[in-house]
Amino acid sequence: MTSYLLPGYVQCNLVVLPRTDAFDFLLYCQRNPKACPVIKVTDPGDPEPRFSAPGADVRRDLGRYAVYRDGALVGETTDILDLWTRESVAFLIGSSMSFDHLLEQAGIPRSQIWMLDTCVATRPAGKFHGSLVVTMRLMTRAQAAEAARITAGLPLLHGAPVHIGDPAIIGAHVLQPRFGPPISEIPPHLVPVFWACGVTPQAAAVTSKIPLMISHVSGHAFLTDLKTGQLGLAWE
């Protein structure tokens, strides 16, 4: 699990697509910047993200990869050397796991993180469409305000929360999380805080029946050489 292996460094969700679908997907990211903040896109066929992780190889440096074909998860692998072609394009998308240590430094204790589907539609682009996936953290109301303030300045790590409060308002079912233990009741002194999640593209790959998309498996993100504090408002 990469989740908190290197606090202070930016970790990324990975999406690999053939060049033919790369424009639609980059446009999907541009239209949904809170869910899909693009940190780096490799040149077609080049597995090295030179600016964010020189020397790295997106084909084998992650712990586990998920392979989606025509909207179905068809397998998990430990490298994608045999699936990578000269037409493959890798997208590195900021992960909210990267900001948890900043919240911790601000006195917000680290909590369980849930990943949840919602009924919030993303803006479609070409063949990509689907619903927003969010992460949920529980904290006090004062901590929620502080967490919103901190993350608002980090648009490349999903920015400010998309929702604070009742999960039902965004159609999130806390009894059926995508990741994390089901919970039947939120403690009354805590409020759920929701951030757009970089797993949204995986949901879009399924909903949109994308012919071939490879992603990281949750908990096996791509670790960059970028420090969270170096990430500005736009990746320059």
Add this chain to the structure above:
Amino acid sequence: MTSYLLPGYVQCNLVVLPRTDAFDFLLYCQRNPKACPVIKVTDPGDPEPRFSAPGADVRRDLGRYAVYRDGALVGETTDILDLWTRESVAFLIGSSMSFDHLLEQAGIPRSQIWMLDTCVATRPAGKFHGSLVVTMRLMTRAQAAEAARITAGLPLLHGAPVHIGDPAIIGAHVLQPRFGPPISEIPPHLVPVFWACGVTPQAAAVTSKIPLMISHVSGHAFLTDLKTGQLGLAWE
């Protein structure tokens, strides 16, 4: 001239490309966000930027269009109805003209604006490469600091300056501006402040010999319905 027609509203540089070059260009924008902050990209063939200017038509709502073929400016027109196809994609790129009224509100008197070529290389993407184009404004040092602070919060309008001080350091020749009167000497009490400019794609079209690219003509930008104050860190 649209330059200051609607203070408070976002105006945009326009780039129109065939879909075959759209991925390379969107990636060029992603890699050069200070020069090319993307506010909106239309669906291929759709001339209406729905979110930023519903009802508008990018094919005829601008005053003048420049047509570049294979790296040469081949003409200017007042509409592009005959050049637009089902494969055309329009990119709206934030213009620094949109923030001048904010500087004015902060007590920085409006000055002449120059547009200058530099020797600063942009990050290439696919077939797009070239040098950064900048705008230059003259102000006192205290005003320069305040202008940097204000624009740092507006990444979709080019963000903070790329340089403050001697134009020669970035290879800008104030005697040969792209736009604005040549100047032989900068008044000693003023300092030149440089922002990345949305005309950079036009320079790239020339340098990269792009088969067909259409842009606005300087001073004839696309006026959106977006207010400058509504522009967040990322266009959502």
